Amino acid sequence: MGALLLYPLCFLDDIAAMSNSLLQARKNQTVMEVYQDRKRLQLHREKSQYLVNKEQRNKDEEEIMINGQKMKRTGEYRYLQNI
DSSP: OOOOOOOOOOOOOOOOOOOOSSHHHHHHHHHHHHHHHTOOOOOTTTTOOEEOGGGGGGOOOOOOTTTEOEEEEEEEOOSSTTT
């Protein structure tokens, strides 16, 4: 009826990117940023967290950044909160 373009809505929830090292985690983070940009997804920084495996907890103390902001480190992963 007109020249108005409608783009489909896309919701993506709970993305996990696993890594064996801090370097690999940073590469995964870069891939995630590119994917997010290409798909026009929004990242909710307050919900975004990273988890370090028990064996690696004290080895790599550097922070993980996404979109130029520090991610929150967590000690556990919970899917669908309290279910």
